[in-house]
Amino acid sequence: MALPNTSFGAEKIKALLQTAHGVWFLGIGGISMSALAQATLRAGFRVGGDDRTDSQRVFRLRELGAEVRIGASGAVPEGYDLVVYTVALSDSDPQYSAALAKGLPCISRADYLGCLTGDFQTRIGIAGMHGKSTCTAMCAQILTASGDPTVYAGAELPALGGNCCRIGAERQTVLFEACEYMGSFLHFSPNIAVVLNIGMDHVDYFHSMEQVRASFCAFADRAGDGVLLWNADDPESRRAFAGRSGAKTFSLRDPTADFYAAEVQTGRGELAFSVVEKGSAPFRVHLRAVGLHSAYNALAAVAAARLAGVPAEQIVEAIKGYCGAARRTEFKGWLRECPVYDDYAHHPDEIMATLNGIYDLVPAGGRLVCVYQPHTYSRTAGFFRAFSEAFDRADLLLLSDIYAAREQNESGVTSAQLARAIRRRGRRALATGTVAETAGAVTSFLRKGDLLVVMGAGDIETIFDLLPLQKQL
Numbered sequence: 001m002a003l004p005n006t007s008f009g010a011e012k013i014k015a016l017l018q019t020a021h022g023v024w025f026l027g028i029g030g031i032s033m034s035a036l037a038q039a040t041l042r043a044g045f046r047v048g049g050d051d052r053t054d055s056q057r058v059f060r061l062r063e064l065g066a067e068v069r070i071g072a073s074g075a076v077p078e079g080y081d082l083v084v085y086t087v088a089l090s091d092s093d094p095q096y097s098a099a100l101a102k103g104l105p106c107i108s109r110a111d112y113l114g115c116l117t118g119d120f121q122t123r124i125g126i127a128g129m130h131g132k133s134t135c136t137a138m139c140a141q142i143l144t145a146s147g148d149p150t151v152y153a154g155a156e157l158p159a160l161g162g163n164c165c166r167i168g169a170e171r172q173t174v175l176f177e178a179c180e181y182m183g184s185f186l187h188f189s190p191n192i193a194v195v196l197n198i199g200m201d202h203v204d205y206f207h208s209m210e211q212v213r214a215s216f217c218a219f220a221d222r223a224g225d226g227v228l229l230w231n232a233d234d235p236e237s238r239r240a241f242a243g244r245s246g247a248k249t250f251s252l253r254d255p256t257a258d259f260y261a262a263e264v265q266t267g268r269g270e271l272a273f274s275v276v277e278k279g280s281a282p283f284r285v286h287l288r289a290v291g292l293h294s295a296y297n298a299l300a301a302v303a304a305a306r307l308a309g310v311p312a313e314q315i316v317e318a319i320k321g322y323c324g325a326a327r328r329t330e331f332k333g334w335l336r337e338c339p340v341y342d343d344y345a346h347h348p349d350e351i352m353a354t355l356n357g358i359y360d361l362v363p364a365g366g367r368l369v370c371v372y373q374p375h376t377y378s379r380t381a382g383f384f385r386a387f388s389e390a391f392d393r394a395d396l397l398l399l400s401d402i403y404a405a406r407e408q409n410e411s412g413v414t415s416a417q418l419a420r421a422i423r424r425r426g427r428r429a430l431a432t433g434t435v436a437e438t439a440g441a442v443t444s445f446l447r448k449g450d451l452l453v454v455m456g457a458g459d460i461e462t463i464f465d466l467l468p469l470q471k472q473l
Helices: 010-018 031-042 056-064 094-101 109-117 132-146 181-187 209-221 235-241 292-307 312-320 348-361 377-382 384-390 415-424 435-445 460-465
Strands: 022-026 046-051 067-070 082-085 106-108 122-127 150-157 163-166 173-177 192-195 227-231 248-251 259-267 270-277 283-288 330-335 338-343 368-373 396-400 429-433 451-456
Touching (some): 010 109, 022 094, 031 046, 031 056, 031 109, 031 150, 031 163, 056 067, 082 094, 094 106, 122 132, 132 150, 132 312, 181 209, 192 235, 192 292, 227 235, 227 292, 248 292, 259 292, 259 348, 270 292, 283 292, 283 312, 292 312, 292 348, 338 348, 348 368, 368 435, 377 384, 415 429, 435 460
Parallel strands (some): 022 046, 022 082, 046 067, 122 173, 122 192, 150 173, 227 248, 248 259
Antiparallel strands (some): 259 270, 270 283, 330 338
């Protein structure tokens, strides 16, 4: 089972930090954890941590002065007074158990982030089952071009120099992703709370849509006297927030929304729409992105920036330079003269949105070839039918083994079962084994004129180390 979030709260964590010399991070190489480690280093603390593997993020942390152990399972070293952990860890994690046995305060990532972000004047929290990282990247593009924000992102962003965080000099504006898993976003206090969409996911934690909606409503309540910005086109968001006093809406369909995207144009990797904001003159934005799901993310980012006081003309100029986020329809290079993309999609809705958007980039006469690594047994089993229907846009699907993460396979679900279910729908799908075996299958099946997209939230991105990619043709 995953570890639960703590509820120390900002005041208690600040008090602990006042007497602390060092902070140790369990899983320090993760996107979110490395961002917190960088912020803690910037605050003048000794910082260390452990992770399963080396990575560019680990290398960057070492350059900044962090002590990082790889593959360690022993006790937290001397000189560290606090431990920060991610709920992605198992409750049997030996480092976590050793820290508790030593009597060290162990603080969850969300609890700690809530402390770090709570005293900024403008606090923008991006929530939603899908699209958080992309929307955060778009909003970061705008805010960094117009000010000096602090940003905590769930992906490495070109706008942040390839980093996953940016620490501003002033405590004026902070932008952060607000993750719903294990109720993590209930530890934050945004005064601009953005909800992109609401749906079922994380079936090891959420057991009904009623529970999901209640959790998102509780997140909205965290905005207090601030403002909730929600997607008026999303059915579950409508069920949760329709009639909510003081809230703002954004929409691609409803001209009466507070922020309405008119004359939306998508195609060949470009996106444009006019922002019709109540009480203000319309303005048109252009950016590099694919699919209608990107239009929703961009409109939400623009609306959040407007609510934060960014002038329209600055938004128009800033978002022109948007160049994506790591693993969000990220162009990786060429393989056998075929364009190759990487995407983090791991839920049926995300997969369909990504494939629908990227289909427009498939060369004439070519095929859309998809590699997918299912993420967790519980999600694969819980959404089995939806997964079997999610890949209809793909001409060929290669399924690697399921990435277990923190779980045991209690359901017995396999990638081979999913491949058979997809074939019964008349689609071409193969179970291809390990990541290394899947890389071999890619080189066997890919042919000139195809487009390859690799998707998943586990370690499937390591496949790019095994493929002879070219950066240029």
